[in-house]
Amino acid sequence: MTDARELEVATADDSEGIASESEHEYPSRNTTPPSLEEFDRWQAHIGLQKFGEGLNAAARAIFPRDGRPQYSNVYVLMLSFGEEGTSSGITNLSSIFKEVYHFDVEVWTIPSEGSKAATNQKVSQFIGLGGDSYEDLKIVYYAGNARLIRNKELAWTSGIKTLSSKYPVVPWKGIQKSLENAQSDVLILLDAPFVGVSTANQGSGVTELIAASAFGTVANAADPYSFTRDLETEFRELSKLPSFSVGNLYHNLFCRIQCRIAENGTDDGVPLCLQLTQEDLKVPRSIRLSAHQKDADFPSSLNPTPTVTNGAFRASSPAGDTPRIAFAIRLKEDFKVGDLSSDLFLEWLRRIPESVAEVKIEAGFHSYSSLLVVSVPICMSLYMPKDPAIINLGPI
Structure with missing residues (x-):
């Protein structure tokens, strides 16, 4: 328009x-210092099971x-x-x-x-x-x-x-x-x-x-x-x-x-x-x-x-890549980077069949807390659980 x-x-x-x-010039100015909001997010963590349930629910919203x-x-x-x-x-x-x-x-x-x-x-x-x-x-x-x-x-x-x-x-x-x-x-x-x-x-x-x-x-x-x-x-x-x-x-x-x-x-x-x-x-x-x-x-x-294969989705590029949204998740569990490919983690993914084909593990970090970076299709990202421990990183 x-x-x-x-x-x-x-x-x-x-x-x-x-x-x-x-x-x-600043229609959405926030009077709260960004550092305080970020500090609150640092303290927020979510359990792996609860996050998995949220992923499952987001997938079912699109693929009921x-x-x-x-x-x-x-x-x-x-x-x-x-x-x-x-x-x-x-x-x-x-x-x-x-x-x-x-x-x-x-x-x-x-x-x-x-x-x-x-x-x-x-x-x-x-x-x-x-x-x-x-x-x-x-x-x-x-x-x-x-x-x-x-x-x-x-x-x-x-x-x-x-x-x-x-x-x-x-x-x-x-x-x-x-x-x-x-x-x-x-x-x-x-x-x-x-x-x-x-x-x-x-x-x-x-x-x-x-x-x-x-x-x-x-x-x-x-x-x-x-x-x-x-x-x-x-x-x-x-x-x-x-x-x-x-x-x-x-x-x-x-x-x-x-x-x-x-x-x-x-x-x-x-x-x-x-x-x-x-x-x-x-x-x-x-x-x-x-x-x-x-x-x-x-x-x-x-x-x-x-389903995705029947034309409901359009690729974003001639190469056929589907645009995705990345999320960073601070987990309560103490996961090491190597655990991302462990049988334990793969078994967790198998327990949420609606999501497994749509979720990609992009990276994992462990220091102060376990941080997992995952990506999902844009349509699925709309229904991701709202939790301060789940941070939207934007399109990738």
Whole structure:
């Protein structure tokens, strides 16, 4: 989408209060000295068995043993301000949802006047469709600009002023809270920069979010709707599978954009994926999508467990390497480097068959404590256990 910095001309008298230019220089400044946070991490350790259970759960989120039934209904709400709504990318993505997946789709333009109240009301009505059933899936898509307002919270906004010479502003926090509290699963797709909003994980279903980039990163100004077009391409390709997870979708988006960055030499931001709510943090679940079949000749329930070999993943390079995320784990157990290839360690891996093929041991160190460096596919990394002893080192 349009680079958020293009809206720096916004005046401070807007109803929600637009942050000043100086405030945007460090939008996520942390007042806690980094050394204290790092020191706390040094003290954190996790048992090998507990870490193994977390790996197993992350693998099952992507490759579940027991398939969840296909959603009874999938509702899609596509939001944008007036100037964005005419994009061919939005029109094409809407057509894929309607004609390929047979979802119930509504394209809605955010009004420039009274945008906050109107949008919140629209989202609330959307959540209530179908009685807000846990058997349904709700997809919310937004394409447009995003800003930080004075309280450093994210808001959607338009690049065109209203009749009162103010930019329309729709705070994100209230929308996120409403979606998290839905009984149904919710997938949020944002062709806009995103900054994290704290969540109490109090939702009844699973809420996942994929955004074009993190707030503050460089946007693709030359092709502002490239993320929507990437979504269009991936949804079309993945529709050929019996089903796929949000983790699969994010993996392919990440690979596609990384390839474009490498080929064009650009510095575009990469997409991000967040789990806002989970039914059970110890047993995470990834939302699974599939095309609804309207023909009576087709079965109503589809196999929800595609594998890596059936095309759910795209290689990140011509060599066929799958991008991975590395993690450093501080273990309670006293492992030596040589133990990494011992029968004991291999036996531990065999006890988690869902994970063994996807986990790679990259390195091991032993001094003050045992430190293990492992890597997993990007899709699996999204559901890794949240523990201070498990440190995300980023893509490798």
